[in-house]
Amino acid sequence: AALDSPYERGPDPTLASIQAVSGPFAVTRTVVPAGSGTGFNRGTLYYPTDTSQGTFGGVVVIPGFTEPESTMSWYGPRLASQGFVVFTLEPNTVLDFPDARADQMLAALTYLTTKSAAKDRVDPARLSVLGHSMGGGATFRVAQRKPDLKTAVAMAPWHTEFNWSNVKVPMFVFGSDNDFIAPAGSMASSFFTSITPAEKAYLLLKNQGHMAYIFENTTIAQYTITWLKRFLDDDTRYSPFLCPAPAASAVISQYKDTCPV
Ligand code: 9J3
Incomplete structure (x- = not known):
C-alpha cells in the first residue's frame, strides 16, 4: 500500500497481526545497568534489529507500586516486534509514588534518545510512555509535563489527583x-x-x-499496539481497528472514544 505516513513500519495490519504474540520485526534485548544515566535506575531496551526502514517511535514503560520491572517485561518484545523501541524501567524504589515515577520516565526518555544503545534507532520526535497503576498515574503526569509526547497509555492508573484537564496528549486508558x-x-x-x-x-x-x-493478554496488547501505531507512527492503516469502537464482548465491558481516529 502507498505510505500515507512517513512513519509507517511493517506490513499492512490484520486482526491476526495485531493479536499475534510476536510482530514482524526481529528484536534485540539490551540490559541498561544502574548508573547508565541520571534520574532513573536501570532497565531493559527492546528494539527491532532492522535498520532499513528508518527510525522507530520510542516507548518508556514503568510498573506499579511494589512491582519490579519484570512485571512489565512482556510489553518489551510484544511491542518492539511490531516496530517500536521499548525501554522498560525498574523504578528507583518499588515504593515510589506516581510523580517520582514520572520524573524517572522523563529522565529515561532523555537517556533513550541521547545515550542509549538504541539512540540511532529511535525518533526523538516520536515518544510515548506506558505505565501500570502508580505507573499509570505517572503516565498522566508525564503527558501533562511533556505535551510534545505523541501519545501515552495508562493501565489501571492510580493517582491522588483527579483533574487532568490540561493534558492534550492523545491517550489510551485501560481500566x-x-x-x-x-x-x-x-x-x-x-x-x-x-x-x-x-x-x-x-x-x-x-x-x-x-x-x-502484568500478565500477557491479547486484548491489552491489541489495543496498546493499535493505539501506538496510530498515534506514535501516525499510521492510519490501524484506524479501522479503533473506529468504529468495539462493542461490549466477553473481554470488553465498556469502551469510550472520540472516533473518528
Ligand atoms: O501501583 C499501584 O498498584 C497503586 C495502588 C496502590 O497500592 O496504592 C496504595 C497506596
Missing part, C-alpha cells in the same frame, strides 16, 4: 471492572474524562482486576 485497588470508576474513567486531547479512548476490561496488566 478493569473488578479493580478494588484503583477503582476504574473513580480513577481510570475519571482521569480519562478529564483529559482534553482531540483523540482519546478508554477500554474497561471485563472480569479483570487490578493486576491484569
Whole structure:
C-alpha cells in the first residue's frame, strides 16, 4: 500500500497481526545497568534489529507500586516486534509514588534518545510512555509535563489527583471492572474524562482486576499496539481497528472514544 505516513513500519495490519504474540520485526534485548544515566535506575531496551526502514517511535514503560520491572517485561518484545523501541524501567524504589515515577520516565526518555544503545534507532520526535497503576498515574503526569509526547497509555492508573484537564496528549486508558485497588470508576474513567486531547479512548476490561496488566493478554496488547501505531507512527492503516469502537464482548465491558481516529 502507498505510505500515507512517513512513519509507517511493517506490513499492512490484520486482526491476526495485531493479536499475534510476536510482530514482524526481529528484536534485540539490551540490559541498561544502574548508573547508565541520571534520574532513573536501570532497565531493559527492546528494539527491532532492522535498520532499513528508518527510525522507530520510542516507548518508556514503568510498573506499579511494589512491582519490579519484570512485571512489565512482556510489553518489551510484544511491542518492539511490531516496530517500536521499548525501554522498560525498574523504578528507583518499588515504593515510589506516581510523580517520582514520572520524573524517572522523563529522565529515561532523555537517556533513550541521547545515550542509549538504541539512540540511532529511535525518533526523538516520536515518544510515548506506558505505565501500570502508580505507573499509570505517572503516565498522566508525564503527558501533562511533556505535551510534545505523541501519545501515552495508562493501565489501571492510580493517582491522588483527579483533574487532568490540561493534558492534550492523545491517550489510551485501560481500566478493569473488578479493580478494588484503583477503582476504574473513580480513577481510570475519571482521569480519562478529564483529559482534553482531540483523540482519546478508554477500554474497561471485563472480569479483570487490578493486576491484569502484568500478565500477557491479547486484548491489552491489541489495543496498546493499535493505539501506538496510530498515534506514535501516525499510521492510519490501524484506524479501522479503533473506529468504529468495539462493542461490549466477553473481554470488553465498556469502551469510550472520540472516533473518528
Ligand atoms: O501501583 C499501584 O498498584 C497503586 C495502588 C496502590 O497500592 O496504592 C496504595 C497506596
